[in-house]
Amino acid sequence: MKKNFGLLLVFVFLSYPLLVSSQFDEFLYSGFNALKGNISLNGVAEVENIGVVRLTNDTRRLIGRAFYPSALKFKNSTNGKAFSFSTSFAFAIVPEYPKLGGHGLAFALAPSKELPGALPIQYLGLFNATDVGNYSNHIFAVEFDTVQDFEFGDINDNHVGIDIDSLRSNSSAPAAYFADKSSKVDLNLKSGNVILAWVDYDSVRNLVNVTLSPSSTKPELPIISYPVDLSPILLDSMFIGFSASTGLLASSHYIFGWSFKMNGVAQDLELSSLPTLPVPTKKNLPLTIGVSVAASVFLLAVIFLSIYLFRKIKNADVIEDWELNIGPHRFTYEELKVATKGFREKELLGFGGFGRVYKGKLPNSKAHVAVKQLSHESKQGLREFVSEIATIGRLRHRNLVQLQGWCRRRGDLLLVYDYLPNGSLDKFIFEEPKVILTWEQRFKIIKGIASALLYLHEEWEQIVIHRDIKAGNVLLDSELNGRLGDFGLAKLYEHGSNPTTTHVVGTLGYLAPELTRTGKATTGSDVFAFGALLLEITCGRRPIEPKALPEELVLVDWVWDRWTAGRVFDVVDRRLEGEFDEAEVVVVLKLGLMCSNSTPTVRPNMKQVVSYLDGEAKMPEALSAPGEYEAGKNSEGFDDFVHSYPSSSLGKVSSYSFPGDVEAPTASSLSPFFSKAHNSL
Numbered sequence: 001m002k003k004n005f006g007l008l009l010v011f012v013f014l015s016y017p018l019l020v021s022s023q024f025d026e027f028l029y030s031g032f033n034a035l036k037g038n039i040s041l042n043g044v045a046e047v048e049n050i051g052v053v054r055l056t057n058d059t060r061r062l063i064g065r066a067f068y069p070s071a072l073k074f075k076n077s078t079n080g081k082a083f084s085f086s087t088s089f090a091f092a093i094v095p096e097y098p099k100l101g102g103h104g105l106a107f108a109l110a111p112s113k114e115l116p117g118a119l120p121i122q123y124l125g126l127f128n129a130t131d132v133g134n135y136s137n138h139i140f141a142v143e144f145d146t147v148q149d150f151e152f153g154d155i156n157d158n159h160v161g162i163d164i165d166s167l168r169s170n171s172s173a174p175a176a177y178f179a180d181k182s183s184k185v186d187l188n189l190k191s192g193n194v195i196l197a198w199v200d201y202d203s204v205r206n207l208v209n210v211t212l213s214p215s216s217t218k219p220e221l222p223i224i225s226y227p228v229d230l231s232p233i234l235l236d237s238m239f240i241g242f243s244a245s246t247g248l249l250a251s252s253h254y255i256f257g258w259s260f261k262m263n264g265v266a267q268d269l270e271l272s273s274l275p276t277l278p279v280p281t282k283k284n285l286p287l288t289i290g291v292s293v294a295a296s297v298f299l300l301a302v303i304f305l306s307i308y309l310f311r312k313i314k315n316a317d318v319i320e321d322w323e324l325n326i327g328p329h330r331f332t333y334e335e336l337k338v339a340t341k342g343f344r345e346k347e348l349l350g351f352g353g354f355g356r357v358y359k360g361k362l363p364n365s366k367a368h369v370a371v372k373q374l375s376h377e378s379k380q381g382l383r384e385f386v387s388e389i390a391t392i393g394r395l396r397h398r399n400l401v402q403l404q405g406w407c408r409r410r411g412d413l414l415l416v417y418d419y420l421p422n423g424s425l426d427k428f429i430f431e432e433p434k435v436i437l438t439w440e441q442r443f444k445i446i447k448g449i450a451s452a453l454l455y456l457h458e459e460w461e462q463i464v465i466h467r468d469i470k471a472g473n474v475l476l477d478s479e480l481n482g483r484l485g486d487f488g489l490a491k492l493y494e495h496g497s498n499p500t501t502t503h504v505v506g507t508l509g510y511l512a513p514e515l516t517r518t519g520k521a522t523t524g525s526d527v528f529a530f531g532a533l534l535l536e537i538t539c540g541r542r543p544i545e546p547k548a549l550p551e552e553l554v555l556v557d558w559v560w561d562r563w564t565a566g567r568v569f570d571v572v573d574r575r576l577e578g579e580f581d582e583a584e585v586v587v588v589l590k591l592g593l594m595c596s597n598s599t600p601t602v603r604p605n606m607k608q609v610v611s612y613l614d615g616e617a618k619m620p621e622a623l624s625a626p627g628e629y630e631a632g633k634n635s636e637g638f639d640d641f642v643h644s645y646p647s648s649s650l651g652k653v654s655s656y657s658f659p660g661d662v663e664a665p666t667a668s669s670l671s672p673f674f675s676k677a678h679n680s681l
């Protein structure tokens with residue numbers, strides 16, 4: 001009896017927080033504070049001074065959680081039925097790279113606030129590879145996911161889903177809201193803008209609704225309405241809060257405000273009363289000027305005069321001393337303005353993260369050119385880069401896109417290149433090209449690019465490393481000769497000292513594994529990227545193809561697999577309809593595999609590559625496995641590769657666009673990395 005009484009005391013003591021929580025629990029956070037007990041933070045989550053919870057910053061592989069400090073009673077102890085509840089919260093996801101979020105956040109009901117053993121990346125800090133899908137987790141979550149994980153059957157890289165003990169959502173929908181009953185408007189979760197979300201559970205109708213909105217007004221219709229009885233899923237007492245994670249791609253995940261009510265409707269959150277992220281404010285012109293007519297006229301005159309003077313000054317190129325000694329032709333800004341018809345939208349050939357490319361016709365020579373506009377926030381970086389133009393401008397090779405000249409205007413750098421009407425090679429090999437290149441044409445392009453690279457690496461007075469070889473940087477002239485563009489540009493962004501500038505030294509899928517460890521570009525890392533290019537030209541697909549069958553996902557793996565199976569012609573682009581020179585294809589594929597070797601010393605150099613392609617040297621009989629790229633099978637290395645990206649070398653995001661440049665890879669095109677890497681966790 002006595003013993004039992006003691007036990008009871010212990011029980012009462014342990015369950016104290018439970019006893020204070022009632023079936024009518026309610027709270028409202030319009031902002032958070034860092035004082036103890038206001039909100040329980042876990043992982044890397046922090047309350048920022050402005051009163052916003054930042055679950056994660058944009059560093060890789062983080063978990064951050066914020067939970068209501070005490071557990072709440074979620075079930076009627078008499079009949080074991082889960083209570084109804086309703087919650088509303090305001091969040092924002094600010095990705096490191098504009099179009100690539102990683103990975104997302106979730107509103108969760110869980111048995112603990114710590115969730116020991118849970119992983120970041122696609123697991124959102126809620127599960128791990130062992131417990132995902134196990135009903136003894138007792139986790140109910142609503143995910144706001146910005147990466148498409150094929151492993152969990154995600155519908156896209158911008159969706160909301162209901163997760164029960166698993167990340168394979170029981171119901172999911174692309175992020176959107178109902179502006180009214182009949183019009184559904186898409187929402188971009190990773191836009192960086194504040195989004196309001198409501199999760200309502202009705203325990204009578206056994207229904208969970210999820211509603212989103214970009215404003216404080218709750219739309220009438222939810223985007224997910226999922227029938228489920230949460231009683232068997234929830235425990236008697238549960239913690240509620242948020243969990244977010246980052247992976248190779250990363251976003252900062254923020255919570256601005258949160259309200260909750262058990263057995264009732266949560267209080268509305270008023271966006272205007274919530275803290276906001278400091279954003280660079282746009283300067284507003286003082287427009288309200290109550291003055292007499294005379295004064296207005298005077299004012300107008302002053303304004304026009306200022307605009308005139310401002311324009312004049314703005315257009316005037318202030319030439320600094322150091323610019324005068326730079327090699328290739330220096331164009332005046334006026335010349336280029338005329339050439340591009342005032343940088344007219346219509347003349348735009350393409351654009352990427354750093355600037356736009358315009359088509360132009362030089363006023364004097366009437367020659368067609370491509371004018372690339374780069375902006376650079378660091379003057380120092382710009383200056384160093386401009387001095388490199390001297391070098392680049394002297395490079396001459398029939399398979400390089402010739403830099404004709406340049407022009408600097410404040411922080412903008414304008415580079416003038418030969419205009420190539422056929423645009424870039426990627427347009428001819430990926431997805432649905434208008435023209436299918438024949439094998440003969442492809443082989444000619446391959447040989448051309450190989451000789452351009454040999455020139456850059458070995459035949460010029462200095463070693464020039466391209467750093468960004470890929471189909472998007474190979475341009476085709478009118479005779480469909482391949483010409484390598486954008487050499488040396490990657491350096492510009494290494495000199496940049498502005499930390500907010502995206503630093504880029506390559507494109508995911510073309511990055512040599514050692515580059516991700518050492519961060520040092522070498523001729524060997526160029527050869528690696530060239531290997532990827534060889535394979536994609538021959539196979540007609542990208543190095544990583546999310547739409548492919550799992551075993552064909554990573555091109556190198558697939559080619560190696562077919563090679564070892566003795567069925568290498570299986571990988572050749574089907575659109576060639578079997579019309580190709582088998583001997584040449586074998587040389588190119590074998591070379592592609594050799595260049596893709598994860599060990600730099602095993603890769604051939606460009607001199608060897610060229611002599612193999614020309615048939616001057618005989619290729620070695622034995623071929624070793626490409627190595628680390630054998631994802632899954634040898635996943636230790638691959639995992640390492642995936643997660644060891646220094647921040648400066650993550651897959652290029654849009655970047656140096658040139659005539660008709662490629663789009664930034666979407667998060668979904670990258671996600672296979674994550675799923676693959678984690679098969680082994």
Ligand SMILES: *[C@@H]1O[C@H](CO)[C@@H](O)[C@H](O)[C@H]1NC(C)=O
Nearest residue numbers: 028029030031032033037038
């Ligand atoms: C936490 O702090 C915020 C902001 O100061 C306040 O609005 C909220 O009521 C507090 N919540 C709790 C549970 O203390």
Ligand SMILES: *[C@@H]1O[C@H](CO)[C@@H](O)[C@H](O)[C@H]1NC(C)=O
Nearest residue numbers: 043044045056057058059062
């Ligand atoms: C992000 O958070 C992690 C962990 O708190 C920290 O180590 C890292 O320095 C932070 N990164 C930035 C850019 O603030």
Ligand SMILES: *[C@@H]1O[C@H](CO)[C@@H](O)[C@H](O)[C@H]1NC(C)=O
Nearest residue numbers: 023076077078079080081083
């Ligand atoms: C719990 O269930 C019992 C029996 O069904 C019911 O009488 C009681 O009102 C319920 N309590 C709450 C808080 O819903």
Ligand SMILES: *[C@@H]1O[C@H](CO)[C@@H](O)[C@H](O)[C@H]1NC(C)=O
Nearest residue numbers: 116117118127128129130131
């Ligand atoms: C997975 O998480 C569970 C807790 O849910 C933990 O017990 C287990 O050790 C974790 N497994 C791994 C491999 O970390």
Ligand SMILES: *[C@@H]1O[C@H](CO)[C@@H](O)[C@H](O)[C@H]1NC(C)=O
Nearest residue numbers: 130131132133134135136137
């Ligand atoms: C689920 O987890 C429980 C407890 O961690 C474990 O005993 C059980 O074997 C797991 N079930 C499955 C199917 O993995």
Ligand SMILES: *[C@@H]1O[C@H](CO)[C@@H](O)[C@H](O)[C@H]1NC(C)=O
Nearest residue numbers: 164166168169170228229233
């Ligand atoms: C959720 O979906 C899984 C399958 O994805 C299913 O096994 C499970 O029964 C569903 N859970 C509920 C509560 O409907």
Ligand SMILES: *[C@@H]1O[C@H](CO)[C@@H](O)[C@H](O)[C@H]1NC(C)=O
Nearest residue numbers: 200201202207209221222225
């Ligand atoms: C959930 O949405 C449906 C419409 O799909 C609506 O009829 C129902 O009242 C909503 N329930 C809650 C609890 O919001």
